[in-house]
Amino acid sequence: MAGKNKSISSQAKAVAERIHCLRDYLDLLSEHGQFIKWPEAVMPEPDIRKIAVASGRDSMGAPAIMFDNIRGYPGRRMVFGVHGSFSNIALLLGYPKGTSIKELFYELIGRWGSDKPLIDRIKAEDAPVNQNRIESDINLYDVIPLYRVNESDGGFYIGKANIVSRDPLDPENFDKQNVGIYRIQVHGPDQFSLLSVPSHDMAHMIRAAEAEDLPLKIAVMIGNHPAMAMFAATPINYDESEYGYASQMMGSPIQLTTSGNGLDIQAGAEIVIEAELINNKRTLEGPFGEFPGSYSGVRHVPLFKITAISHRDNPIFENIYIGRGWTEHDTLIGLNTCAPVYSQLKESFPEVVAVNALYQHGLTGIISVKNRFAGFAKSVALRALSTPHGLMYLKNLIMVDEFVDPFDLNEVMWALSTRTRASDIHVIPNMPLVLIDPAAEVPGKGHRLIIDATSFMAPDPVGADSKLVMPPSGAEIDELARMVQELQRRAEKS
Amino acid sequence: MSCPRCQAEEKHCRLEHEGREAGEIIWKVFYCQRCAFTWRDSEPTESIDYEKRDEWFQVDPDQPDQYPHNIPPAKLHKNK
Incomplete structure (x- = not known):
């Protein structure tokens, strides 16, 4: 993809260097008042849904919200809205909260097409995600506080996981390792379905595995590096690595380790579910309230069997509210949708x-x-x-x-x-x-x-009174607008 | 008890998990082995009461052909 190869600012670099995982990002958000813990106990339904919808009203400023007192799930915690506002995205990119969307857009454009992938390899025994491992009596409900996102969904969904898989026909090829976000519906303590658009990489791998009767092993990473969550959904070519791309966009390394089933996973992920496709088996999936703001229908979808779960101590289930906009989904993928269209248009x-x-x-x-x-x-x-x-x-x-x-x-x-x-x-x-x-x-x-x-x-034909007023614009006015905001903040404090 | 979505009988409704606090059961999660619906018995009635659910969301597991395959299994390809 075309890019200007602009260097990343020193402030952005400093942010990138301190963020290796979700927890680091939550710390950063917390320092800027962009992360809160919900003060009361909540029921899985409908409380989480209601709070998510309410916070989604503020697309510029909404904080990430954590629940650590969910009825029936003692000791479990979940967070949503991590990418739920442009202020959160601004902080990730090294900008102050309140930065205009246009500035963030140009920052993203400027980061494209730079450097080679930056990957740090962490030994499996040193990876935080391996602090706990479950290989028998697997029950997702023991680890993840599952709940119904929208009231008419067909079940409990995991909506913001990064799923890693390798081409079953070329399993040694790092660059053909795909990381994507696909919606996951839980079908029991150790089974889930995964929906992939037929043209996406995951669907290609499922078809290849079933046609040749080969195993397709995947790892579902939950609670991820914030850049992975943002960039795993960006369409890149089949033989480009999403890990490499996310590290380039951040300008700092992504820490990877190897999962129990041999895939490259984020060492600092909160939870990693290892699973295998049950070849040729299908289950009914859906409906699910999707981003156009309506429910998708019920379909037959491939089914996966969980073989192991690794998780950090006191893991955080990161999920997303998605439905009729504006939701976190819009903020999460918005800028990444704008940027490729811009860069392709700009070439012509x-x-x-x-x-x-x-x-x-x-x-x-x-x-x-x-x-x-x-x-x-x-x-x-x-x-x-x-x-x-x-x-x-x-x-x-x-x-x-x-x-x-x-x-x-x-x-x-x-x-x-x-x-x-x-x-x-x-x-x-x-x-x-x-x-x-x-x-x-x-x-x-x-x-x-x-x-x-x-x-x-x-x-x-040029209309009457067609001479435009051209008010002052540009960097100086942007700076003055920031000054007004800052003076306003100070006035509020005093 | 029956499935709130397809009205499958109780024998098809598998108990998945019990949410407990200090030994007390707070809610139970069930899974319909006929239509693949999951529900928690503490949810609002709009989600788990067959009578109050919007008809549009009903599923008939006896009519599987109503529901398309997003990726048909390889075996289906070969049979065609």
Whole structure:
């Protein structure tokens, strides 16, 4: 992927060097008031769900929340919202909380395409995840406080695990080791199903194992390095390692060790479940409240048998609330959805300034671009539709001028209100579309909508009163905005 | 007791786990071996009472073909 190979700031480096696992990140969040422990006992349902929905209202500032008093699960603890706000993401990237989404977007873009993978190997006996090991009488409920995320889910889900697997046809190849986030439904004390989109790496491995009747061993890592949680969901090529990618993005090494079943796992993970595919066996899975804000249906899905569980002392079950937005899922994958679309567009059109594809994994995107000539933004929109992510996701596209911050919806609404004419709205029907879009007329097909909300240019007729006010902008104004916030904070304290 | 989702009889409902505090049972988790539904007996009725659950979420394990395969097993491929 194209990148500018920008060096990481010294502050970002300092943050990266102190974070090796979830606990380190929670410490950092705590220092900045971004991590709280829930003060009362909660029932697994519906309390956890209600608190998660309430905290999700604040996409800029919500803290991570830990429950350590869950009724019926004495001594067990869980955390959600670790990536639940842009302030949490800002701290991970070495920025102060409250940093604008646009600044974080540029930081992420700048980190792309740098350095080689940074991996620290830790001996299995020294890895915190191996402090405890269960190989017989396995019962997930003894280790993980499982609960129903949304009220009509088909069961109890683990929604934020990093799952590592190796190509069963090429098991020695580190680069063909896949780490991804796939939803897991528990089907008993030692069994679970795993849902992979048929085109994803995991599905490729399942098909290969079953076709050749080979074992497919996997490790499910729960409570992970915060960069792994963020970047394991980023689409990269089949022969690129997610571990390498996450370490590059952080600018510091990821600590790996070997699991009991021979896979590379994070040494500081809270819990690692080792499991094996039960070849050709399927179970009913779902429904599950997914990120478009509706339930996916019930399907037959592959089933895995747990062979061992390793966990740290007093392990933390990290999970995610996902449902109708805004949820942690949107913050977790939002910037990573924007960045590849931007970098692919930028290769063809240097006039592209920023891409906001935060909404429902990019079902709606807002692109700011400097018009080279009248109608140019519409051509850029068509190019966006043919990027790998755009092909299936970018359904609604709003094009705005280069001076409009696409992450600031007040500015976007200004553009829609004052720049859009009927002839600027284009609908392309019967296009390919991601299966899970609930608005699709048939699953897999749908419309594309382009709204060109950029300014008028000759030979277009230029409207009356068309001379724009150009208020001061740029780094100086960003700095002044920060100063206002800081003065406000001080005023609050005094 | 029967499955809140498919109304399978009690013999199909497997006790998975008992949540205890100081020896006292706080809740029980069950698993329907017919439709693969998991529930906790302490949950709100909208989730675990067949009468109060939204009909849309019912599952009929006697009609397995209603539910697609996301990755068909290799054996199915070979048979086709």
